[in-house]
Amino acid sequence: MSQPSALGPAARERALEALGATGVTGELDVLVVGGGIVGAGTALDAVTRGLSTGLLEQRDLASGTSSRSSKLIHGGLRYLEMFDFGLVREALEERGLLLTRLAPHLVRPVPFLYPLHRTAERPYVGAGLVLYDAMARLGKYDMGVPAHRHLFRRQVARVAPDLRTDHLRGAIRYYDCQVDDARLVLTVARTAAAYGAQVATRTRVTGFLREGERVIGVRARDLESGRDLEVRARVVVNAAGVWTDEIQEMVGGRGSLDVQASKGIHLVVPRDRIRSEAGFITRTEKSVLFVIPWGRHWIIGTTDTDWNLDKAHPAASRTDIDYVLAHVNELLKEPLDHEDVEGVYAGLRPLLRGAREPSSKISREHTVVTPVPGLVMIAGGKLTTYRVMGRDAIDAAAHALGSTGTTARPSITDRVPLVGAEGFETRTNQRVALARRAGLHVARIDHLLGRYGGLVDEVLDLLAERPDLAEPLPGAEDYLAAEVIHAVTHEGARHLDDVLTRRTRISIETFDRGVHAARRTGGLMAEVLGWDHARVDAEVDHYLRRVEAERQSQLKATDQEADEARVSAPDIV
Structure with missing residues (x-):
C-alpha cells in the first residue's frame, strides 16, 4: 500500500487541502459523493484501478443506512420467491468472497433456523435451500459456510430450548454471514485511503461546478470549520443512497432514479433472554423476521414501511416496536417485552421504485445512470453487493473518462483484501x-x-x-x-x-x-x-x-x- 490507512485529524486536513487545491494542481479523475458502503466501495474500486480519487461525506462514515442494517452478508433467501435468481447468485458469490478472501476478520458465518409450521413447508423450503446452497457452491468463489440440514422437533428443542416447538414440524438449519456494517464501511474507506484516496468527512456538497451541460466538480463546505471549497473532477459519482433525489435536484432535476426510502427497525436484547445456539428467520405478513446472534446480544428485526420524513434520523415508533415484539413472541416460550429491549435503531433502505408496489416487494437490484455528462449516479442494491455496485459505477465512469484521454483499467477489488485481513x-x-x-x-x-x-x-x-x-x-x-x-x-x-x-x-x-x-x-x-x-x-x-x-x-x-x-x-x- 502506498500510504498509511489511518484516518485521523491530520489525514482529514491533508485530504481537504488536496481536494481544495484541485483547481491548481489538476482535477481528480473521480470524486465520490457519499460515505456509506456504496460510496466507500466505489472509491476503493476507482483508486485501485489507478484513478486519482476523492470521497466526500456530509456527516460521518456509515452515518446513514450503512450503520443501521440487519448486519447480514447474505444471498437474500426471500428473493428466490421473487425469481430474482441473478441477484441471489451474485450476492452469494460476494458472501463467499468477503468471508474467505476480502474480509475474513469482519465477516463470520452465523447459523439460522427456519421453523416449519406445516408438513408441506419442508419440501418447499428445503428445495429453496438446496438451490441457495447450490448457487453458493457453484459460484466463482468459495462457499465458506456449511450446507443446510433438516432438523426434527426434538433436535430443534436441543438447539433452541427457548423456541416454541409445540406447533412446529421441525426446522431447517442453514448458514449466512454477519458483519458489523459500520466497521465494514470504515475498513473499506481505510483501504481506499491506504491506496491514495482522499477521504474527507463532515464535508457537505452544496452544488455542482458546470461547463455548459458537463459536470466538472462540486462546491462543498467543511462543516467543522465553515470554509468553502471547490473540488474539480473529471467524473463525479453520486452514491448518496436515500439522498439521491437531493443530488438530482442540484443538477436541475436531471436524473432518472426514483428512490423510495423504506424504514426497517431493529431491537437489541441481551443474549440470555433467548436460549439458542442459532438465530431464527421466518416470514411475517409484511416482511421477514430475523433473530440474529450478535455477541452478547440478539438483534431482532425488521419492518419494511415507506418513510418520507427526516432521512438523517429515521425514528422507530412504539407501533414498530410492538410489531416486532409481537412477531418474535409467536416463536418464543417466554415472551419478550419492552423492558427486555436494550437498544433500538432504524435505518432506511434506498429502494428503486418501479410500479406502485409495496416496498417489501421491490427488488434490491441496483441501477447506474449518467443523467448529464460528467455525473454518474448509482442507487438501490444491498450491503452484500457493495463491491459489485462500486465496480459498475466506475465502469460507467470509465466511459466518460475515455473521452478525456484517461484510461481506467478493469476492476481488481475481488483481489484486494481489506486492511486488517492480512495478518x-x-x-x-x-x-x-x-x-x-x-x-x-x-x-x-x-x-x-x-x-x-x-x-x-x-x-x-x-x-x-x-x-x-x-x-x-x-x-x-x-x-x-x-x-x-x-x-x-x-x-x-x-x-x-x-x-x-x-x-x-x-x-x-x-x-x-x-x-x-x-x-x-x-x-x-x-x-x-x-x-x-x-x-x-x-x-x-x-x-x-x-x-x-x-x-x-x-x-x-x-x-x-x-x-x-x-x-x-x-x-x-
Missing part, C-alpha cells in the same frame, strides 16, 4: 501470547481481533504506551478506553456520536444507551482533538439529548409523532 489468521493463532503480553484476558483479544483483525497491533501498541487505556469504559465493559483513542487517531471519529454509535455499538448494546460512558469517552477524545471542558460538555449534552429524543420517539404511536420527537435533537454540526 488476521496469524494474530488469531497468537492470541494467547498477545493476551499475556498485553495483560488482557484471551476473550478480550478475541473481541479485538473480531473488530480490527490484523490491525489489532494498532490498539495493542496504544496499551503498551499507556497501560491506563486498558480500562473498560464505564457501563460499556466490552470496550476499552484505548479503542476510543484509536477511533479518533485511526478511524476518523470527530464527535461523541461517531464513537458511541458507529466505532463502537455502545448506543444500542447497553440499557442506558451509552449515557454512563459518554463523559469518559468525551474526555478521551478531547486528548486527541484538543477539546476544552466546554466542548466536552457540549458533546456530552448533545449525546444525552439525542438519547432522550430517541427514547421519546419510541413512545409515539405514529411515524409523524416519532419523527417530531426525534428531530428535536439535531446534529451537533
